[in-house]
Amino acid sequence: MKLNIGGITEAGQSKKNLTGSWRYQIPVIDQDKCNGCGICELFCPDSCIDINNGRAVIDDTYCKGCGICVKECSRDAIVMQPEGDG
Amino acid sequence: MSKYPVKNREIMQGSIAVAETIGALEPGVIGVYPITPQTHIVEHLARLVANGAINSRYINADSEFSAASILYGAASAGVRSYSASSSQGLLLMTEVIFNMAGTRLPGVFSAVNRSLSPPINIQVDHQDTMTLRDSGLIQIYVENIQEAVDTHVQIYRIAEDREVLLPAMVCMDGWIISHAYEPVTLWQEDAVKEFAGSYDPPFKVDPRKPLTYGALTDDDKITEFKYMVDSALCRTENKIVQAAELFREEFGNFHGDVVEKYYTDDAKIIIVAMGSVVGTIKEAVDRMRAGGKKVGLLKIRSFRPFPAAAVRELLSGAEMAIVVDRSFSASAGGILGSEIKANLYHQNGPVLFNYIAGIGGRELYPHSIMEIVQESETAFSKDCVPDGAVFFNLNEELL
Ligand code: SF4
Ligand code: SF4
Numbered sequence: 342m343k344l345n346i347g348g349i350t351e352a353g354q355s356k357k358n359l360t361g362s363w364r365y366q367i368p369v370i371d372q373d374k375c376n377g378c379g380i381c382e383l384f385c386p387d388s389c390i391d392i393n394n395g396r397a398v399i400d401d402t403y404c405k406g407c408g409i410c411v412k413e414c415s416r417d418a419i420v421m422q423p424e425g426d427g
Numbered sequence: 428m429s430k431y432p433v434k435n436r437e438i439m440q441g442s443i444a445v446a447e448t449i450g451a452l453e454p455g456v457i458g459v460y461p462i463t464p465q466t467h468i469v470e471h472l473a474r475l476v477a478n479g480a481i482n483s484r485y486i487n488a489d490s491e492f493s494a495a496s497i498l499y500g501a502a503s504a505g506v507r508s509y510s511a512s513s514s515q516g517l518l519l520m521t522e523v524i525f526n527m528a529g530t531r532l533p534g535v536f537s538a539v540n541r542s543l544s545p546p547i548n549i550q551v552d553h554q555d556t557m558t559l560r561d562s563g564l565i566q567i568y569v570e571n572i573q574e575a576v577d578t579h580v581q582i583y584r585i586a587e588d589r590e591v592l593l594p595a596m597v598c599m600d601g602w603i604i605s606h607a608y609e610p611v612t613l614w615q616e617d618a619v620k621e622f623a624g625s626y627d628p629p630f631k632v633d634p635r636k637p638l639t640y641g642a643l644t645d646d647d648k649i650t651e652f653k654y655m656v657d658s659a660l661c662r663t664e665n666k667i668v669q670a671a672e673l674f675r676e677e678f679g680n681f682h683g684d685v686v687e688k689y690y691t692d693d694a695k696i697i698i699v700a701m702g703s704v705v706g707t708i709k710e711a712v713d714r715m716r717a718g719g720k721k722v723g724l725l726k727i728r729s730f731r732p733f734p735a736a737a738v739r740e741l742l743s744g745a746e747m748a749i750v751v752d753r754s755f756s757a758s759a760g761g762i763l764g765s766e767i768k769a770n771l772y773h774q775n776g777p778v779l780f781n782y783i784a785g786i787g788g789r790e791l792y793p794h795s796i797m798e799i800v801q802e803s804e805t806a807f808s809k810d811c812v813p814d815g816a817v818f819f820n821l822n823e824e825l826l
Pocket of ligand 1: 370375376377378379381382396397413414415416417418419
């Protein structure tokens, strides 16, 4: 592999960076409380939340487990749950 | 009829001559924010655009940071671009200029040299541009209005060369060059455009073919990216020499390539300097030569890339080298002086004197230069050469 000048690369390289591997806890959505308002979708720094059929859905390939969505949800519909060895 | 592509020759102000030259080059994008003493250049360009004389897109930015960012954007889209600034405005551009060099985007800047605040001062010294020296930016310092004009004609083909692709700055002393009136030759638009060539970078921003600029790079590749900037700037030295030679052939003027020598061949004492003071030093050299003193001048035209080989070669035969610096790195001496000194280490070269002079527009006359030479000769003969740089004409009564 040779480096391009100026660090200019094909678009979409960040997809190769699987930020889900950084996670030790995962947000879980309470489907009864969630009203699909989309606030968590806006605030997720990894853009890994989608609103699907009126409910938030998290892509665990890229969710890095930061917990921002938990803080931002005004309906307390998200909680963090430990994963793996913690 | 001149055999060269002369458009007209008239007495004009430095800023207007530079603006007319940029107008002849007609860059696609001009991104600017006014600051004294650079303002006349961008005002005149605004006039050219408003009158329909040139077709450039003229963008009034909300700061120098934005003005430089506009050049970043234009260059990444494959569009030739131009800006001008001075002093604190150049400092505000610094972050973007490092980005342009690292991303290999060749916008061109005119830097109209002015002292840095505080205290506020609008007169010339080189502290503003010298502070940008580590960015990867090409910097050429010019001596007079004609050299400013001719260097702007040369600079685009240097910066936009596929082996270079770096931002470039033509540094011209505030007031002494920007606001003075001299007889100037302006060149025909088609000749100037042909000399500059076209800008055809390997990558261009295109919504149909997205690219990532400014990606994150870890320690496994970052040294290599920095090395690539360093070697591109080193390669630039040859391009500057070639552009100067080609310009001499096609336009008939020559102001030096990376350096210019003036009576250096048999000189025992060589003065080293850049910018408008070079003209004053030439006059002082003539007067001293008339008195039988073997003195010469080495003008540094390209400060970045630094012409290390030329400096070593030209200074090696002298007994004394006297560097007149218009900027300094606090506690470490004159900036040009330090770099010349570093290049002479282990070279068995001349004894080096470094004067910090002409700060904030303090006038340097031919007799000031002769005084500097006299003082250095006395110190040399008494074997009491100062360890570091000397502030010339320091008024102790004020301290
Ligand atoms: S912020 Fe809460 S309620 Fe709104 S979509 Fe996200 S999880 Fe659902
Ligand atoms: S934990 Fe962080 S990364 Fe994961 S979904 Fe919530 S905001 Fe996004």
